[in-house]
Amino acid sequence: MNENDTTDHGTSTSLVPASDAGTERLPASLIRGVDQFENPGLPPHVHRAADDDPAAAKRAERQVATMFGLSMLATLVFLVSYFAIPDEATFFFPGIGIAKTQNVVLGLSLGFAIFLIGIGAVHWAKTLMSDEEIVEERHEQASTPEQRAKAVAVVNEGVASTQLNRRPLLKYSLGGALGLFALPLGLQVAGSLGPTNIEELKHTIWDPKDNGGKPIRLMRDPEMTPIRFDEVTFGSVFHVMPETLQKYIDEGKHVLEAKAKAAVILIRLDPDLIKVQKAKDWGVDGAVAYSKICTHVGCAVGLYEQQTHHLLCPCHQSTFDLTEDCAVIFGPAKRPLPQLKITVDDAGYLVAPSGFAEPVGPSFWERAR
C-alpha cells in the first residue's frame, strides 16, 4: 500500500493503479502501453481431406450413411424385442451379474438407435460441412445515450398521462391495494397446509393413557407378539413396538405416524456393565429399552455393536453408549436416547408402566418446554 498520504490530492479519495498514480485514471488497474504484441488475425483455413479429395468425401458420406443405417437397425431390434422378450427373462451379463434381458436389450437397442444418429450427424458436420470459421461483430450491450433518453421520455410521458404524480391519493391507494391483495392467497396456503399440533410431537403411544391407564406390553416388530422376559437372553436384541399399535394396524390409519415415534430397541446386557443407576432401575436385570429414534434427525438407530455396547445411527453416525444410559459418545447428536422404563407383568411379559419421560426423536424448538 502506498503510504504517501501527504501528497495533496484534494479531499477526494480515489484508487489508481500503483504504477500509474497521478497520470490517467483508468477505472481498472490496467496499463496497456505501446509495447505489446498485436493480434495476428485469423489463421488461414486449412482444407480437410474431404474438401479436396472426392474419394475422401465419398468415404465420409458412406460412413455417415452407415451410422444412420445402423441406427435404423437398432430401432428395428427394439421394436422386435419389445414383443419377443418375455418379461421374466434374465441372463448372466459378464462382469455385471444376473440382468433382466428385456431391460438390457431394449436399453442397448434404444441407446444405439439414438447414439448413432448423433455420431452420424457430428461426423457429417466435421467432414462434409464447411469448417471455415466466420466472424460476427459484437456491439456494446448498452443502448446509446439517445436511445436511453428516448426511453426515459416515453416512460415519463406515460407516467405523466396516468397523473400518478399529481394525484397522490391514487398512488397510495393503488400501492395499498397491490400490497395487500397477496395476503389472502398467502393466508390461504399457509393457513391450510396442515393442522399444527406441536404438543403431539411430545406424545408417543407408549403413554398408558392410550391403554386405559394400564401398563403397555412390549411387542416384537413387525410380528406384534408379546415378549416374555425369560425369552430375553443376555446379548439379545429386540425391535419393539407397543401393544397399543395393534389398534392402529387394525384400523389401517396413522400406523406410520405412530411407529415414527414409538419404535424402541430392547437389549439385554450384563447388569454390572450398566454404569448409571437410573438406567439399571428402569430396566429388568440388565434388559433395557431405549427409543430407537435418533435424537439427531430421527433415523432409526438400528446398528448395535455387541462387543462395545454401542448403538450407531447409520444416517449420520451418531454413537450412543448403552452402558452410559445411551449418552452420545460420537457424532452430531447432542442428547442421549430416551429410556423407556420397563417391568415384568404377572404373566411374565415385559411391559412399560409409564411411557417415555421426555419427548423422543429429533430436537425441536419447544422440546424442553
Next chain:
Amino acid sequence: MSTINETRPADALRSGDRQADERASATKPLGGIAGWMDDRLGGAKGVSFLAKKVFPDHWSFMLGEIAMYSMIVCLLTGAFLTFWFVPSASQVVYDGSYVPLQGVTMSDAYRSTLGISFDIRGGLLIRQIHHWAALIFVVSVFVHMARVFFTGAFRKPREINWVFGTILSLLACIEGFAGYSLPDDLLSGTGIRAMNGFIQSAPVIGSYLSYFIFGGAFPGEAIIPRLYSAHVLLIPAILVGLFTAHILLVFLHKHTQFPGPGRTNKNVVGYPLLPVYIAKAGGFFFIVFGVIALISAVVTINPIWAYGPYDPSPITAGSQPDWYMGFADGALRLLPGFLEFETFGFTWSMNIFPGSLVLLPLMWTIIGVYPFVEAWVTGDKREHHLLDRPRNAPTRTAIGIAGISMYVVLFLAAGNDLMAIKLHLSINDITQTLRVLFFVAPPIAFWITKRICLSLQRADRQKVLHGRETGTIWRHADGRFEEIHAPLTPDERWVLVQHEAHEPLELTAGKDANGVDSPIAGKERLRAKFSNFYFRDRVAPATPSELEAAHHEHDDHAAVPDGGHEAIEPAGASQERETIKADKQHG
C-alpha cells in the same frame, strides 16, 4: 478472409445432381407452407439472422449443452413416468409380479414404482433413464458452472445470466431431491425422515414448518402428493422458464470465446448456426441421450425393490442421498453434537440447522454474488467477451479451487461410513480428520493453486521469450550441450501474451486536506486491501521489447550453428496477414 461459399473440389461430386423439385430451390421466393407461415409470422427476417448466428467452438462449451440435453431427457421420460406413477401414500397390499414383496403392506407410490419396474414393459428402462439423466443433469450443471467461473465468463455483461444459472443449479438439486423421494422406498423415506428433522431444527418456527409441510404429523399422507406436484409442476415450470431466459441471454450477448488469433473482444469467431452448429449440437443431443440410454441398459441405479417399503422402524446401513445432496449430508455428519444448546427452555439445534437449512442458501448466495464482488474489487466496468485462461486470473482460480476443496471435504464426509468399511479405518478418525480438513484444506488449496497459476504464467513468459523446447540437443565444437528452442509462431505466441495483468489499486488519499478521514475512505481502504489481495502477485505478459532483448541475449551467447533459428521458423509466420489491433479496452 475467404467466404464460406467458396467452391471446394469435392463439390464436383454433386455438380451433376438435379434438383428433385424445382419449387424447393433456394433461389425462389418462399412458397408453400413456409410462405403461408411467413405471411402470418414474418419469420423469414429472423431465419436469415439466426441461420448465420455464430457460435465459437470449444469442448468446454459442450458442458452446458450436456446439462440442457439431459434436462430434456428428464422432461421426456418424466412425462412417461407420470402415466404409471401414483403419487399417493395410501397403504395397499402388494400383489404385483415381484415375488419377495407380495403380500407386503406399502404405499401406493411404492407399489406403482414397483409396477413401473416389473409390470410395465420397458418401464424399468424409462425409470433408469430418468434417474441417470437427472444425475448427469446436476453434474453437468455444476461442471458447466465451474467452467464459467474459472474462465471469468460471468463478467459484465453476463452477471445476470450467472445469477440465473446459480438459481438453476439450486433448483436442479431440489428437483432431484423431490424426485428421488417419491418412490417411498425405505431409503427415500429415510431421506424424508431426515428432512423432517432438518425442518424441525429451525429456531422458533421449526415445529410449525414441519406440520405445514407434512400436513400434520410425520410422515402423514400429504408429503408424497405435495413433493409430486413440486417435482412435476412447480419446480420444472420455474426451471424451464429460467432455462429459456438463460439461453435467450446467451443469444443476446453472443457466446464468449477463448482468446486466439483473430479473436477479439469485439468479434465472435466460430461456425454459423446453420448448418454446422445445428448439426453438431443437434447431433450432440442424440449422443447424450444415447449414452444415457446405454448406461441405463446395463447399470442399475436406485434398485428400490431391494430396499422395501418405507417404515420408520427399520433402517439400512450405508444410507446415502443422491450425490448432489452428499455435501449437505456430509456437513450434518461433521457438525459436532455439542453445538446444540437451550435458552429459557427453547432448543437451538446448531448441530443440525447450519448444515441443513443454512448451508444450501448460504453457499448459493456466495456463488451468486461472486461476480459483483469481483467487479467491485477490480473496478472494471468494461464488457468482457474474451475468456480468461484460468492461470491468468490466479486469485480467482485459487478462490474457486479453495471453495471446491471445501465442497469435496463435505462430500467425502457423506461417505465416512463407506470409507471406514472399505478402507478398514476408524469412522471416528475419518470424521475428526475431515472436521480439521474443512478448515485447513481451503487455505492450502488456495495457496497451492495460486502458486501453480503463477508458475504457469512464468512458464508462458519463458516460452514466448525463449521459444518452445524442441528436444533436440546440440553439441558444440567446444563440448557444450544446448537444447534448441524453436520460436513460437505469432499465432501460438498470441494466446500466451494477449491477456491483461491487473495491478492492485492503491489508495492515493485516504484523508482530506485537514488530515481527517474522508467519509468513503474506509470503504475505499477495504477495496484497496481486496485489490491488493487479488493482484499483488502479478506476472506481466511478455512484450515485444522483452522478446527483442531475449533474442539479443541468445545471439550473444548461443552461437547456434547456422540457420538454427531460421531452419525451424514455422511456415506461415512470415505470411502477410491482416493484423488486428489489440484494442481490448475500448472500441
